[in-house]
Amino acid sequence: EVMSRETMRACLDVLERTEIPTLDVTGGAPEMNPNFPWLVAEARRLDRHVIDRCNLTILLAPGFDHVPDMLAESGVEIVASLPCYLAENVDLQRGDRVFEKSIRALQLLNSLGYGQPQSRLRLNLVYNPPGSKLPPPQAALEEDYRSQLRRRYGVEFNGLFTMTNMPIGRFLEELARGGQYDEYMQTLIGAFNPAAAAGVMCRTTLSVDWTGRLHDCDFNQILELGLAEDLPQKIGHFDHARLARRRISTGQHCYGCTAGAGSSCRGTIE
Numbered sequence: 001e002v003m004s005r006e007t008m009r010a011c012l013d014v015l016e017r018t019e020i021p022t023l024d025v026t027g028g029a030p031e032m033n034p035n036f037p038w039l040v041a042e043a044r045r046l047d048r049h050v051i052d053r054c055n056l057t058i059l060l061a062p063g064f065d066h067v068p069d070m071l072a073e074s075g076v077e078i079v080a081s082l083p084c085y086l087a088e089n090v091d092l093q094r095g096d097r098v099f100e101k102s103i104r105a106l107q108l109l110n111s112l113g114y115g116q117p118q119s120r121l122r123l124n125l126v127y128n129p130p131g132s133k134l135p136p137p138q139a140a141l142e143e144d145y146r147s148q149l150r151r152r153y154g155v156e157f158n159g160l161f162t163m164t165n166m167p168i169g170r171f172l173e174e175l176a177r178g179g180q181y182d183e184y185m186q187t188l189i190g191a192f193n194p195a196a197a198a199g200v201m202c203r204t205t206l207s208v209d210w211t212g213r214l215h216d217c218d219f220n221q222i223l224e225l226g227l228a229e230d231l232p233q234k235i236g237h238f239d240h241a242r243l244a245r246r247r248i249s250t251g252q253h254c255y256g257c258t259a260g261a262g263s264s265c266r267g268t269i270e
């Protein structure tokens with residue numbers, strides 16, 4: 001699944017004729033797309049904020065050693081998943097030595113100015129709770145991460161985004177296998193927060209998949225849930241006025257965004 005340059009061009013054309021402020025690029029590993037540096041350069045030329053959702057380990061992979069400098073020179077914000085500040089928990093979730101590589105990548109980014117006080121280079125981390133729990137309060141966990149990562153590894157970062165595990169994809173399979181689906185949905189529904197519902201990310205963002213198809217959010221994209229049928233379906237048919245007031249395609253999984261303090265691509269909503 002590799003987005004073509006033509007599809008990227010269609011995204012850039014939309015940026016050029018609208019005032020959409022941010023291009024948020026995610027994967028897999030978006031840095032592996034051969035046109036990624038071109039996409040970043042073009043979006044920055046349009047003076048748009050660019051976010052790279054980075055898995056960190058790619059920054060140390062052979063053939064990608066130019067990427068950290070390119071990101072820093074372009075002023076790209078990095079949002080990176082680090083499910084815990086303890087090696088054993090990360091390796092258990094993500095695989096052997098992932099924690100050690102992630103820390104090395106964070107130290108490399110810090111050496112380029114990322115996450116440092118006074119620097120314009122933003123480095124944010126993402127936390128997902130293990131299993132079927134809701135995330136703990138974001139501000140307190142951010143302080144734990146900050147003190148632990150600083151003391152143990154000398155790592156600095158700007159912010160921590162806590163995200164609720166959405167009942168889709170692999171996590172949904174896990175819940176089903178463990179007979180926990182109903183219980184998890186009751187937890188999400190019981191924690192419904194109208195204030196969080198008012199700020200769900202689909203109200204201000206649009207997802208473009210690798211083929212150029214539009215979705216209300218990343219989660220709908222994973223579920224292959226497209227926009228409502230009467231709306232433009234591909235980025236090449238983008239119509240700002242119609243899409244800005246669109247009716248969003250929702251489902252049971254949306255309770256993941258509205259539980260507790262809410263959950264979005266920038267952490268809690270409230």
Ligand code: SF4
Pocket residue numbers: 200201202203216217218219220248249250251253254257
């Ligand atoms: S999962 Fe539902 S509520 Fe959350 S962003 Fe997507 S469409 Fe909106």
